[in-house]
Amino acid sequence: MTGTKLTSGTEWWRTAVIYQIYPRSFADANGDGMGDLAGISSRLPQLQELGIDAIWLSPFYTSPQRDAGYDVSDYCDVDPLFGTLDDFEVLQRTAHDLGIRVIVDIVPNHSSSDHGWFQAALAAGPGSAERARYTFRDGKGENGDLPPNNWESVFGGLAWTRTTDPDGTPGQWYLHLFDTSQPDFDWDSEWVREQFRAVLRFWLDRGVDGFRVDVAHGMIKAPGLPDYTPPAEGGSMGGAPATLEPGISAESPVTAPYWAQDGVHEIYRDWHKVLAAYPGDRVLAAEAWVDPLSQMAKWVRPDEMHQAFNFAYLETPWNAAKLRSVIDESIEAFGNVGAPSTWVLSNHDVVRHASRLALTGENLQGHGIGPKTVGLPDTAVGLQRARAASALMLSLPGSSYLYQGEELGLPEAVDLPDHAREDPTWFRTNGERYGRDGCRVPIPWEGASASFGFSTGAKSWLPQPAEWAGLARDQQNGVAGSTLELYKHALNLRREHSLASGTVEWIDGFGPDVVAYRNGAVTIVANTGAASVQLPAGDVLLASEDLVGRTLPGDATAWLRAVTA
Ligand code: GLC
DSSP states (O other), rough: OOOOOOOOSSSGTOEEEEEEOOGTTOOOOSSSSSSSHHHHHHHHHHHHHOOOEEEEEEOOOOOOOOOTSSSSSEEEETTTTOHHHHHHHHHHHHHHHHHHHEEEEEEBBBBOOTSHHHHHHHHHHHTOOGGEEEEOOOOSSSOOOOOOOOOBBBSBBSSSSEEOOOTSSEEEEOOOOOOTOOOOOOOOOOHHHHHHHHHHHHHHTTTEEEEEETTTOOOOOOOTTOOOOOOTSSTOOOOOSSSOOOTTTTTTTOOOOOOOOOOOHHHHHHHHHHHHHHSSSEEEEEEOOOSHHHHHGGGGGGGOOOOOOOHHHHOOOOOOHHHHHHHHHHHHHHHHOEEEEEEEEEOSSSSSSHTTTTTOOOOOTTTTTTTTTTOOOOHHHHHHHHHHHHHHHHTSSSEEEEEEGGGGGGGOOOOOOOGGOOOOHHHHHSSSSOSSSGSSOOOOOOOTTTTGGBSSOOOOSSSGGGGGGGGGGGHHOOOOOOOHHHHHHHHHHHHHHGGGGGGOOEOSSSSSTTTEEEOOOEEEEOOOOOSSSOOSSOOOOSSOOOOOOEEEEEEEEEEEEOOOO
């Protein structure tokens, strides 16, 4: 990798701002309405201008796209929808030349049912070595007509599907924690372990800087696959229920037999060694919905992964006391194992934070919002809170994740027509849950172009709201006060003042609605309430809203040069 602006051996990920690219919706170079790798390469200079350190690419591998690419049928190739391996090489070289690291997604809990391994398992029949690679079981009941247990899919409906034998008779069942088209591997199989080591090496050999590990808390299932009924208020991806039932403490939550089993850690210790054998500084980042944070920190012990997404932070409402407590808890939990805390507000699975933070109704993980949702957000309030929340997040020590489009202040697309929806959640719940399409709409680059410059053609695979014309990048670039300029400014200052390697020293005295703290030479004041507050002394470095004199309005954050007494 000569000629790049990157230096190795720096543990760069401890302080990095990592920008998530959702390839279907970032930029489309061939005009078919679906984003692609060449599109990404063409837009990387704009990300360099934004000031990020790394990109994480959601899956672009060969896939029938029944779960938008998280159903992989070949882990070592690029789906023709997105381009070729050569296009990936160009993307990676372009990124590295711009000083941007590249993290790719790996999906080890399940493959696509189209994968050759699963097709071989179906063909080989019960008891075969091929079936032992996935989670096949005989059904219960006299003729095996009943599923092996009561588990439900994260996307709704049963987590089991019955197979049909070659002679047409009903056969065994296979487990799929997600869609029917996503059969779960059996990680007790050494063969499966070896295949995934090879997949990691395939991408490491091509020079990737790390992996985001999909469903990193799900690969090992409790022996005997016991029945389990999740608490009604728990997130479908795991984690503690929003309200703990009597007798269940946050320190010993009830763990589903398919989430957060101890055996997963052995896999990550193994992967850690695979990465460590490569030169440079490569990162493993866990998508693990585990509560409380002290449990999640197990994923980032020194010989396991390097980072885990801080979903506890993402799920925290816009409330000063709760924010302060989750920030303390995060720094402590991750710090105890020597890992940096991470921070995240949006991704391709949750309602965009410019809408979520102003929802007045309930917001369940993965359920999404749509036209019939009760308590839909006020767009202006949502945007104002999102800007304030992002300004707070980007001031915190550790590594922050951004999701494409949040730097434009994009809200959730609420009014998608039913026929355009693609998320399996929508289909598996008969439209009861809207799912995640609303946060996956292709992003706007040029307000006056067809498909707002997302595509070289006029199409976009999900329709873009007309109001997004005004949020397009070219409408905000260089415009004082725009959300894009706010992000650029924050990222610049963050670097200039080394905030990501700093510390949090709370400042009291601003009242119950304010989060105020000092990070090195900068004081940060975030006002989550409605009433304005008087700012302390010090030059204002950044403000998410216009200030009136030295008054910070409600739903706003300011950074100031700290004044030392
Ligand atoms: C992860 C992904 C999500 C996907 C699921 C199944 O949660 O982020 O998009 O649907 O895993 O792979």
